[in-house]
Amino acid sequence: MQDLLYFIQQLINGLTIGSTYALIAIGYTMVYGIIGMINFAHGEIYMIGAYTALIAITGLAALGIAWLPLILIVALVCAMIVSSSMGWAVERVAYRPVRGKHRLIPLISAIGMSIFLQNYVHLAQGSRNIGFPALIEGGFRFGAEDSFQTSITYMQITIFATTLVCMTILSLFISRSRIGRACRAVSQDLGMANLLGIDTNRIISATFVIGAALAAVAGLLLGMYYGSIDPLFGFIAGLKAFTAAVLGGIGSIPGAMLGGLILGVAESMTSGYLSGEYKDVVSFGLLILILLFKPTGLLGKPEVEKI
Amino acid sequence: MRTPVKKLVSAVATSIAVMGAGQVAADIKIGIAGPMTGPVAQYGDMQFSGARMAIEQINANGGVMGEKLVGVEQDDVCDPKQAVTVANNMVNEGVRFVVGHLCSSSTQPASDIYEDEGILMVTPASTSPDITERGYELVFRTIGLDSMQGPVAANYLISQKPERVAVIHDKQQYGEGIATAVRDTLKEGGVEVAMFEGITAGAKDFSSLVTKLRQADVDYVYYGGYHPELGLILRQARQADLDATFMGPEGVGNKDINTIAGDAAEGLLVTLPPSFDEKDENQELVQAFEEKGEDPSGPFVLTSYTAVQLIADGIEAAESTDPFDVAEALRAGTFQTPIGTVEYDSKGDMESFEFVVYEWHSDGSKTPVN
Incomplete structure (x- = not known):
């Protein structure tokens, strides 16, 4: 009974973290699926x-607003608006001008953008x-x-x-809207x-914009769940979410969800039954295995190599 | 210290000294290397503030052998790779004395370069025993070793007669080193170490670890590492109702742990160097810090001050700015410093250094235990 409860606890931990991986993975997978x-x-x-989200929460607290739902909604909306405009601007500035060029160029441009944004936040927020x-x-x-x-x-829920x-x-x-x-x-x-x-x-x-908005949701949720943020924490989370996207089949939205959940549970089970030291070994090991045996991912459909 | 008259006198003294040494002298460069940015920049602030103050005061009192000290500051982000770059920059800048680095994992690779290039290094914060184990001639520290700090922590835990203790570390040189020392002493003391496990520095999610700690039903958790991770562990442990007392080394004793952990930091046990800023003989110095609006109570402020002072004293004792002569003088002499009387053994470690167990509070203050 004890062991079962322990297992369930680790499962809950894993699903929580996995669902946020999934939220971030959507951004990777949608962009890959389209361009x-x-x-x-x-x-x-x-x-x-x-x-x-943190700035919004601090601002509201300074104004003396303490009604929780309002704080959460305002923080969420602010985070989504800022992240979405960021996502839009990044595409406009760094990717559109090099779209259609050699496939390595947008990739390098993306890495440059990532370094720029990290350092920008370093400067702006310490x-x-x-x-x-x-x-x-x-x-x-x-x-x-x-x-x-x-x-x-309640936070996990x-x-x-x-x-x-x-x-x-x-x-x-x-599936239903015109834009969709x-x-x-x-x-x-595309042509x-x-x-x-x-x-x-x-x-x-x-x-x-959609991918960025979902990432903002994940940002607010994880900030509250973990309890601290720093300018570098997007990098490792991004890497994990990317792994989740590839695991589930990059380009596939249900794949990103599945990949995120599997990755989260695998990590928490490794921490729980082996040792926390092997957590990242297992998640990136999974990535290698998937790339070796099923390069299209769990739910991905085989298609012409694009990247 | 800061009255205008004294300022004037010291300014005149300095200028006379500078004029006197004018033809021969270039300034003596003191490299200060530590994290200005990154997750443990707080400790770097302590280091830079202490070292700058020492340079300022020594220059105000006429410098060293009539020459002025000039600080050359570099940011190593507490990253071993960056530390190597910083060390090479120091070599290029013509620095011959370095105060730093801070994190043991940075000090270790940087010291290889300093030793090869004939640069004397005094680390005010790195406690890993390995640093002075390699028979280097030019490596000194103004802080104790994990092999002293670990047993202090472990003996305190043993005295509390716990049933089971978990020892966690961040897999870095400092954290794992001290965690190993604690584990070994606990085992010798007959305490059951239920868990000995590493986490990844920079990780955010410790829910699995906390679950495991709850399952292991431990009374105490010792964490070897720095405050960003322990802060999160404390907070997530509190949320999951883990009923255990946490303890950590001086790397977690920092007010920033309160901004991360909040109330969960209350009751955390920390081994720290004794509060040098509370000693009577240091009050004048403490006031000088306070006049500049700086806080001298951080564990590495006065050790860094002392590091600069020792370099200056060593140069005067050796009557030479050759790092090898200075090293010899440091090993031979006895020095009165803000952290007490300093004597070095042949490895470059202080003959004695005390660590004290403090209880940390959620407002960032601390009180000595026992």
Whole structure:
């Protein structure tokens, strides 16, 4: 019974972290699906989302506003707006001018953008870890009083629920809306979509904006969950999310969700049953295995090499 | 110290000294290498503030052998790779004396370069024993060793008669080194070490680790590493209702841990060098810091001040600016410094250095235990 509760606890930990990986992975996968490039600056967009949310929360606190739902909504909206404009601007400045050139050029441009944004935040916000207030506290616990109890915090529930809602909205948007249909068309054949009168530049911008908005959601959630942010924390999260995207099949939205969850659970099980030291070994080991045996990922469809 | 008359007198003294030595003298460059940016920049602030103050005061009192000290400051971000670049820059700048580095993992590779290039290094903060284990002639420190600090922590834990203790570290030279020392002393003392495990520095998610600690049902958790990770562990442990007391080395004893951990930092145990700023004989110096609006209470402020002072004293004792002569003078002499009487053994370690167990509070203050 103890062991089962322990297992469930690690599963909850893994699913929580995995669902935020999934939120960030969407940004990688959508951009790849449409223009076949990897947006390495995406992790930084996520980091900027977290900083914006923190600034908004601090600002509201300074104004004396203490009603939690309002704080969360304002922080979320601010983070989404700033990150989305950032995502849009990055595409406009760093990727559009080099689109269609040799495939390495956008990649290098993306890495440059990532370094620029990191250092920009270093300068603007300082390089120290900044504490992020825990706005949602408390939780449920299961199991006998005097032995190991499985706990699930309200924060973890918030993370699951938000991820679920975001993913549902995104899936509906992609499958039902006009822009969503255009997105699918562009991802199938950019040139043809262009000929048929779709404003492909607008669609590409839209994917950057959507990906960035979801990353901002993840930024706010993870900031609150972990409790501190620093200018470098987007990098490793971006790397993990990228792994998740490749694991699930880059270009596929359900793949990103699945990849994120698998990666999160794999990490927490490694920490829980082996040792925290091997956490990253396992996640990147998984990436190598997938690339070796199923390069298209779990849910990816084989297609012509684009990158 | 800062009255206008004294200032004038010292300015005149300095200018006379400079004029006197004018023809022969170039200034003596003192390299100061530590993290100005990055996750542990707080400790760098302490180091730079202490070293700058020492340079300022020594120059105000006429410099060293009639020559002025000039600080050459470089940022190593507490990154071993950057530390090597910084060390090479110091060589290019013609620096012959360095105060630094701060993180043991930076000090180690940088000291290889300094030793090869004939540069004397005094680290005010690196506690890893390995640094002075290599028979280097030009490596000194103004701080104790993990092999002294670890047992202090472990003996305190043993005295609390815990049932089970977990020892966690960040896999870096400093953290793992001290965690190993703690684990070994605990085992010798008959305490069960239920867990000995590394985490990744820079990681944010410790939920799995905290779950594991809860499962292991430990009374105490010792963490070898720096405050950004421990702050998060404390906070996530509090959220998961882990009922254990945490303890860490001087690398976690920093007010920034409070901004990360909040209330969860209350009751954290920390081994630190004794509060040199509370000693009577240092009050004049403490006031000088306060007049500049700086805080001398950080663990590395006065050790850095002392590092500069020792270099100056060593140069005067040796009557030479050759680092090898200075090293010899430092080994031979006994020096009165703000951190007490300093005597060096043949390796460049201080003959004695005390560590004290403090209890940390959620407002960033600390009180000595026992």
